[in-house]
Amino acid sequence: MASYKAADVNVSTNASEKTSSSNNTEPTNTELSWELLTVIQITCYSIIIVAGTIGNLMLILHLAFKRHRKTSQYFILNLATVDLLTCALSIPFDISLLVLGGWPFGPVMCRLVYPLQTLFMAVSVSTLLCMALERYRAIIHPLKPKIPGRVIILVIFLIWVISTGLVSPYAAALKMTDGECVENWPNNDPNYPKAFTLCVFLILYLSPLCVITAAYARVGVRLRVHSQKAELLVGAHSGKSRSTAKNRTRQNIRIVKFFVLVVVAFALCLLPFQVMWMWSDFGNGQKWKHFYTFLTFANVMVYANSAVNPYIFGALARRYSSCRCFHERKKKAHHFTRNKFPFYGFLGKRRSSTVNRKSVTSPLGSCTSNRSTSPINKENERKEQLCPEKNFIKVELESTV
Secondary structure, X not given: OXXXXXXXXXXXXXXXXXXXXXXXXXXXXXXXOHHHHHHHHXXXXXHHHHHHHHHHHHHHHHHHOOOOOOHHHHHHHHHHHHHHHHHHHHHHHHHHHHHHOOOOOHHHHHOOHHHHHHHHHHHHHHHHHHHHHHHHHHHHOOXXXXXXXXXXXXXXXXXXXXXXXXXXXXXXXXEEEOOEEEEOOHHHOOHHHHHHHHHHHHHHHHHHHHHHHHHHHHHHHHHHHHHHHHHHHOOOOOHHHHHHHHHHHHHHHHHHHHHHHHHHHHHXXXXXXXXXXXXXXXXXXXHOOOHHHHHHHHHHHHHHHHHHHHHHHHHHHHHHHXXXXXXXXXXXXXXXXXXXXXXXXXXXXXXXXXXXXXXXXXXXXXXXXXXXXXXXXXXXHHHHHHOOHHHHHHHHHHHOO
């Protein structure tokens, strides 16, 4: 996720343009000098690169080597890939522009760098939207079949293709002018950049967030109802069934909470940037003396989102893995003690069936012990030892608990 307008970097990196524009408004910046603002921006970018690259790379390696991935993990892997590309490609280009000034990369890179930044933002928000819809389908319609991995990969491929199509008009409008990479819309019509800014705000920010909010709100209501009815639905069942239902509900609530946290981080990090450019294109934001200072910090917040996401998902994976290891260890202990019951029960069943076959031809009658009708108690005790049906029934009942 990154800035989608070439002007925001050109204005903030080209000292001559900023000086000429500042002469029309105010000679100097009363809050922060230009040099100090540049140093702070480069420092924040460097921290984001280190933290984001390490976090996203660890998350990608963790998910890439998993044999069996869940549906949501495919989307998490795609989002981590986009954030890694943002930290490894987009931010270093902005740092180089801050240090060198102008556009030293040529006309080809002019049509690639800024559209790639917009592409990463489009893929990120589309991935968050698919994650919300996947959770909605899994919780609201739990009886539907699981989506195959091939379908998820196809969806991710379509996300990249559609996002590329959305960014292509912006790539076509960029060109080199006097050593700068600027937007050159047809006939220099000011309505084109306004339309582009409005489309980006509606298609890549406001509309997806509305759909995501509605989906997670519906999921939250359903999970709350399930948690309230869990005791009533499984109250008549055993303690194991009750604990299983509670753990499943808690796990779903935990996953949804982390996904909502990622969406909230995305919305908050991109909100200042979207507001600043809507104000600039549809108002008089550039005439404000502190516009470029706030725009600089807005760009930092956009890039910071790429460094925050992997640690949110890492916290989710760590909590889920610790709980899963605990349950597997507990389950393994129970499984070890219960393996004896079916084994002895199977032997008891075979012994009882053998005795029953012998009792058909035995002159003593059926293999039962009834002290009131049996003349000899010792003979009855011997029959009880040969026919342990009662013991078998007891063992079999214990093994099903």
